[in-house]
Every structure is written in structure tokens, then in C-alpha cells.
Amino acid sequence: MHVNTFDRYESRQSAIHQLDPRVKVVVTVLFIVANALLPDGAWLAFLAAWALLLFVSGAAQIGLGWLLKRSLIVGPFLLAAVTVVFTLPGNGLAQWQLGPWTLVPTDAGLLRFVSIFIRSWLSVQMAILLTATTQFPDLIHALHHLRVPNVLVSIISFMYRYLFELANEAGRLLRARESRSAAGVNGRSSSGGSLFWRAKIAGHMVGQLLLRSFERSDRVYNAMVARGYNGRLLTMNPHHMKSSDWQLGGVGVVAILLIQLVARL
Amino acid sequence: MNETTPTLLVNDLRFSYPDGHQALNGVDVVIRRGEKVALVGPNGAGKSTLILHLNGILNGGEQVQIAGMPTTRKNLPQIRAKVGLVFQNPDDQLFSPTVFEDVAFGPLHMGLPEDEVRRRVGYALAQVGMGDFAGRLSHHLSIGQKKRIAIATVLSMDPEILVLDEPSAGLDPRARRALINLLDELPLTMLVSTHDMLMVRELFPRMIIMDEGRVVADGKTAVLLEDTTLLESHGLEKP
Numbered sequence: 412m413h414v415n416t417f418d419r420y421e422s423r424q425s426a427i428h429q430l431d432p433r434v435k436v437v438v439t440v441l442f443i444v445a446n447a448l449l450p451d452g453a454w455l456a457f458l459a460a461w462a463l464l465l466f467v468s469g470a471a472q473i474g475l476g477w478l479l480k481r482s483l484i485v486g487p488f489l490l491a492a493v494t495v496v497f498t499l500p501g502n503g504l505a506q507w508q509l510g511p512w513t514l515v516p517t518d519a520g521l522l523r524f525v526s527i528f529i530r531s532w533l534s535v536q537m538a539i540l541l542t543a544t545t546q547f548p549d550l551i552h553a554l555h556h557l558r559v560p561n562v563l564v565s566i567i568s569f570m571y572r573y574l575f576e577l578a579n580e581a582g583r584l585l586r587a588r589e590s591r592s593a594a595g596v597n598g599r600s601s602s603g604g605s606l607f608w609r610a611k612i613a614g615h616m617v618g619q620l621l622l623r624s625f626e627r628s629d630r631v632y633n634a635m636v637a638r639g640y641n642g643r644l645l646t647m648n649p650h651h652m653k654s655s656d657w658q659l660g661g662v663g664v665v666a667i668l669l670i671q672l673v674a675r676l
Numbered sequence: 677m678n679e680t681t682p683t684l685l686v687n688d689l690r691f692s693y694p695d696g697h698q699a700l701n702g703v704d705v706v707i708r709r710g711e712k713v714a715l716v717g718p719n720g721a722g723k724s725t726l727i728l729h730l731n732g733i734l735n736g737g738e739q740v741q742i743a744g745m746p747t748t749r750k751n752l753p754q755i756r757a758k759v760g761l762v763f764q765n766p767d768d769q770l771f772s773p774t775v776f777e778d779v780a781f782g783p784l785h786m787g788l789p790e791d792e793v794r795r796r797v798g799y800a801l802a803q804v805g806m807g808d809f810a811g812r813l814s815h816h817l818s819i820g821q822k823k824r825i826a827i828a829t830v831l832s833m834d835p836e837i838l839v840l841d842e843p844s845a846g847l848d849p850r851a852r853r854a855l856i857n858l859l860d861e862l863p864l865t866m867l868v869s870t871h872d873m874l875m876v877r878e879l880f881p882r883m884i885i886m887d888e889g890r891v892v893a894d895g896k897t898a899v900l901l902e903d904t905t906l907l908e909s910h911g912l913e914k915p
Binding site: 547548551568569571572573575576627630631633634635636637638639640641645646647 | 728731733753756757759761763765767768769770771772773774777780781782784785786790793813814815829830833
């Protein structure tokens with residue numbers, strides 16, 4: 412697996428990229444929370460939220476197509492919400508026979524589902540914009556300075572650093588398995604053996620990964636202790652809020668409040 | 677500390693792991709200021725165990741002294757600033773998201789002011805020839821670059837002695853050459869554990885051979901490398 416699989420940063424010289432990461436984190440979180448609070452079927456507010464999103468992506472010089480493609484990731488999670496179409500009481504729109512069950516999609520259910528779809532889709536796009544315009548280490552600093560508990564920030568930081576190593580490690584294990592999973596000489600047995608056998612091997616590999624990570628954590632800890640770590644992770648603050656940061660952050664918060672207003676008028 | 681105090685003094689150090697395996701059977705080592713010493717021996721000879729004692733990750737107590745200071749629990753914070761320990765795998769050594777943060781880690785945890793930390797990071801990166809890499813992400817570097825930056829992470833602590841575990845392992849010839857030149861130029865006391873006998877011959881005037889938890893030979897590299905019987909009886913080869 413290539414290391415860039417996890418890196419979502421798109422290098423540009425835009426005003427959004429230059430913005431203090433703390434501002435970006437706060438505005439993004441506010442946008443997502445405000446989105447979740449929008450009532451069902453507040454179409455005008457959804458439209459306004461989308462306009463805000465388009466404005467930010469335009470200012471950040473992030474292409475719409477790119478953003479749409481990335482946002483497809485909400486798909487699988489939306490499946491969990493499909494049930495509301497049938498479970499919410501309302502006027503039945505149709506009647507579907509599914510074996511012993513009868514499914515009745517309702518108008519209220521459909522409205523709820525479409526609203527959930529729009530809300531999560533907008534939220535995910537804003538989060539994608541955040542990671543596309545902010546280097547991950549800056550995000551970690553922002554969380555640190557926003558007083559997110561130290562343990563959480565450390566975990567996120569280490570996860571980011573070692574996700575790549577873990578993926579590479581898994582890749583090496585997979586390759587080693589591939590290169591020894593030959594078909595039988597006479598071509599009779601299938602490549603890689605029976606399903607049960609392959610499942611067993613996969614289980615061993617997961618165990619291997621866990622053990623290797625465990626041992627690595629020991630070595631990393633030693634390396635930290637060797638350089639004076641004593642339980643408190645210290646970092647330096649490379650960010651200073653400029654007046655433009657305050658202003659743009661303020662504009663973002665006001666826009667989010669206006670969208671709430673639109674939804675409730 | 678006067679001029680005659682050795683930078684590193686290990687006196688009859690013994691250690692056994694919790695599973696009962698006796699890794700060190702009374703090790704004596706003295707290294708004076710400015711010496712560059714190679715530590716060789718087969719796998720399992722106790723080299724890594726010895727190295728882990730030098731800054732108190734494994735507790736050697738009074739048996740290990742750095743510039744006259746025993747590695748007791750009370751002294752550990754100072755000991756860790758004096759001993760620059762670089763582990764074999766740079767991915768274990770570089771645990772921060774960016775190069776800058778990794779090189780700043782030691783000085784920050786020594787409690788130095790931010791200006792001084794910045795100055796030391798710049799100086800350490802320049803010393804290993806990686807001055808332009810401060811803002812880079814650690815996982816995007818090649819292994820040779822990682823090794824150099826791993827050395828910078830301890831140079832920024834301004835150590836009395838540099839202790840390296842297998843610095844040339846896994847490097848391609850060009851990266852290995854660059855590393856050898858770097859070690860040659862660094863004006864520091866050094867103890868380097870390695871299997872790279874060519875590097876030992878080229879770089880280290882003195883070598884220590886360990887086997888089965890003991891120091892079995894300690895002397896001039898040029899002399900010891902001629903003693904093929906000695907080398908072969910401890911699984912080593914003349915380069």
C-alpha cells in the first residue's frame with residue numbers, strides 16, 4: 412500500500428490553507444453540529460449550508476468533482492439510516508412484499524431519510540475540506556491547543572505516524588502469503604487451499620500484526636524515554652492567531668448561525 | 677568532572693532477563709573522552725542489553741557511570757541528556773509526525789526554552805546534512821534519510837557520548853557511505869554496535885568484542901582484526 416493512501420492534504424496557496432488550523436477545526440465542528448440540528452425538510456437551510464460549502468471549497472481552490480468523489484464515503488454509513496423509511500409512522504406510499512414481511516415506505520420516513528442523507532453528506536464534505544486544506548500535524552497541534560485531553564491527542568498523533576508502518580507491515584505479510592500460495596502441481600487443488608485453511612492463516616496474520624505492534628510500542632517507548640520523556644508529551648506552538656484568522660473565523664460562525672435562522676423562520 | 681574521568685565507565689555489570697536468561701555476565705568497559713569505539717559480536721552476545729543500560733532504560737545503578745555520574749534513578753534525567761542513544765530501526769526512533777517535532781523532542785523534554793530548542797534543531801539537522809527537512813513528514817523519508825535524522829534527534833540534546841545500534845544495517849552502498857562519512861566527521865565520543873566489519877576497520881581505532889554476555893577482547897582494531905582465531909571463535913570474519 413502506498414503511503415499516500417492516507418494523506419488527504421491538497422497543497423495550495425489559498426486563504427483557507429493559510430488559515431489558523433484552530434479556526435478551521437472550530438468552524439468545521441460547529442458546521443457539523445449545526446447541520447445535525449437542522450430540522451427535517453429545511454430545504455432552504457440545506458441549500459444555504461451547501462452554498463457555504465461551495466464558497467469554502469471555491470476559496471480553497473478544491474475542485475467540486477474531487478470533493479464529490481471523496482464524499483462517496485458516506486454511502487455505506489447511510490445504509491444504517493435506510494430503515495427509517497419503513498419504520499417512521501406516516502402515510503404509506505407503496506406496499507412491497509418481501510417474503511413473509513410487508514414493507515411500507517412512508518412519506519414521513521422518506522422525508523427523514525432524505526434529510527439525513529443531505530445532512531451527513533454536507534458534514535462529510537466539510538470534514539474532507541478540513542483535511543484537504545490542513546496538514547495533519549497542524550490538525551494535531553490545533554486539537555492540542557483547543558485543550559483536547561493530552562491522551563487523546565497523543566493517541567491520534569501516534570496513530571497517524573504508525574498507521575503507515577502498520578499498513579506496510581500488513582502489506583509485507585500479504586505479499587509473503589501470496590508468494591507461497593501456489594496451486595497444486597497437477598492443478599487440482601485451488602490456489603491458497605480451502606476456505607477454512609485460508610481463514611486460519613488470516614487469523615495468524617492478524618495475530619502477528621498485533622504482536623509486532625505490541626513489540627514496536629515497547630521500542631518506541633524506549634526511544635521516547637531515552638530522550639527524556641517522563642509521562643508528559645511536550646510540543647511547541649507554531650501557530651499564532653492573526654486578525655485575519657479572527658475575522659474569517661467570525662464570518663464562518665455568523666454564516667452557520669444564519670443558516671440556523673433560515674431553518675427556523 | 678576532571679579530564680581523567682572516563683566518559684563511560686561500566687564496572688562488572690550483570691543482568692538477567694525475567695525469563696532467567698543471563699544476558700550480561702560481568703561486563704567491564706571504559707571509554708575516554710573523544711574515543712570512537714566499535715562494539716561487535718554475534719547476535720545474542722549482549723550488545724543491545726548493554727546499550728539499554730547506558731542510559732538507564734535497564735537499571736545498572738552504580739555499575740554504570742556516565743562522566744562520573746552513576747545511573748541511579750535520581751540521576752536519570754541528566755543521564756539521558758548525556759547519552760545520545762539511537763536505536764536500530766529509525767521508525768522506532770522517529771515517532772512524531774514531522775521531522776522538526778522529532779528533533780525538538782529531546783531538547784523540549786530537557787526543559788529548554790523554545791528559542792534554544794529551535795536553535796538546536798537547526799544545528800542538529802545541519803550537522804547531519806538534512807537542514808531542509810525540518811517541515812517534512814517522517815513517514816515520507818527514505819531509510820537513509822531516516823537514519824540521519826534519527827542521529828539528529830539525539831545530537832540536538834548535545835550528548836557527551838553517542839551510542840548507536842547497527843547504524844549501517846539495511847542501507848544501500850551510497851547511504852552507507854554517507855553515514856560513515858557523517859560518523860567520521862562528528863566530533864563526539866562514540867560507541868557503535870555493528871556487524872559491519874568493513875566500517876569498523878575504516879572508522880574505529882578501537883573495538884570491543886562481546887560474546888555470551890562478556891567482553892572477550894578489547895583493543896586496537898588493527899591488531900584484533902589480524903587475529904583470525906579470535907574472530908572465528910566468536911563468529912566474526914576478517915573484512
